[in-house]
Amino acid sequence: MGQTIAEKIFAAHLRDEPFPGAKVLSLDRVLCHEITTPVAIADLEARGKDRVFDKTKIKAVIDHVTPAKDSKTALQAKMLRDWARRHDIQDFFDVGRNGVCHALFPEKGYIRPGFTVIMGDSHTCTHGAFGAFAAGVGTTDLEVGILKGVCAFREPATIRVDLVGKLSPGVYSKDVILHVIGQLGVNGATDRVLEFRGPVVDAMTMDARMTLCNMAIEAGGTCGICLPDMVTVDYLWPFIEGDYADKAAALESFRYWHSDADARYEKTLSFDVSALNPQVTFGFKPDQVKPVSELAGTRVDQIYIGTCTNGRIEDLRQAAAVLKGRKIADSVRGIVSPATPKIFSEALAEGLIQIFMDSGFCVTNPTCGACLGMSNGVLAEGEVCASTSNRNFNGRMGKGGMVHLMSPSTAAATAIAGVITDARQLV
């Protein structure tokens, strides 16, 4: 019997099975941010176990509220900073060098095919785009990860998601994943891995694949995962060129992780995306999804472009292409947060930042901020935000506020019109 990529990664990392079905895996990466890590640090200190299992496998960033907005967030940042220094964690990213974790860590080359990755953040599933098993966990799992380098999972079954056909111009990976979640439901992949396959995935860049895997958790999925290919090799090449004779050799090595032809899936779903139109959410759950045309004309107050879902350079290019030479509506405010300093620099060099500013957008530093209603664009009661983020829960971006999830292109068109708009309809 063949194995899926997730089963291969589990087999290669199995450290213990204390009870049937409870698999304790060794970890290649334990990623930390300032919201969920400080309580783990404090607990380790209280237990007299303030140690780390391997300082080179732990990476840390201040990203959720940065620069600190008040004394409490300053304390969280300080706790993470002091801890990173005390344990000589070299890969710690403080103000000025920091960015949204799920954009920054891949960009630094930390995520490789076949890795096991945990973080105290539900969107850790993003890193599956590299062919890694990457799962969001709570603070206790994070704490044990930091101390022992292990984490326990029930081995998840895999749902294979074949994406076939060809995306139309103006339709992006965000539209695909919103559509898939709409079909699966918010509970449709609970305790499952979503393995994204097919020609549509093959044609996607790493940025687009990360958008796809980022939202696996919104269907309840433990991890979204893509099979590593030459696109993966090209992205990682600056970090791995010393390890392989050439790119072909790297690809051959990565192929080890590919699901076998006779691997067993719980089920296989197939979506032909050729006729797919831009998608948008309409309620307070991410599976409440409709084509943009059905919500066209819905008034919004704010547009937010950024986050671990859609704050990468390609996303900014898509939005800027729509905004170029245009002004956003007087009735709205637009906020863009490039997800990392590197992305910010690239956007500057390409003239994208000027386009955002000329159109009337506020450009903020890289941070999670407004996505979860913590800073830099929190909504007032009754306000509506068109957002490129991943979660539209009631009050997510501010108590009493509402969020419509959409692609950067749709968000930009919505900014110009002041109402939800299909970018392809802009005159």
Place this chain on the structure above:
Amino acid sequence: MKKQFGGPALLLNRSDINTDEIIPAKYLTEVTKEALKPFCLEDLKLEGFDPAGPRLKAARVVISRENFGCGSSREHAPWVFEVNDIHTIIAQSYARIFRQNMFNGGMLAIELPKVDIDRLFALEAAGEMLIAVDLEQLRIVATAGSQSENFSFDISGFDKALVAAGGWVEFADSRY
């Protein structure tokens, strides 16, 4: 530390109750569990439920429906229950991370089939509900007014070991 299970129940009759409803993100700036205490279920809008009311204050058990605790990985969601002395959740199903976080903290996230969850919600009509949990026999007795109903449940050997150890840190520290 070993937890107490069972007690007066608060019934939340909706699926997909998410972590933002259980504890809004704006409170994630706290660095102690205790500081979360006043904000339990603050953003949950559900007919008949008042986050400031006496029912929540008295509750030691929460009963709900499908996909409880979906959304964020924040362990602040189980913690806000923990510091309010709610150490038992009974639901039809859970989001993976929330469920794991409950057992990792030595608390109980009990799954019952839909037919049993429906029985619990029906029983609520008889009055305020008291839940007794027998972890040895894996049985629940729900009492409301003069009526009482019995349920059996199952948890995995691993989950049972986590509860017995007091949580995943204790379990892992003694073993790895």
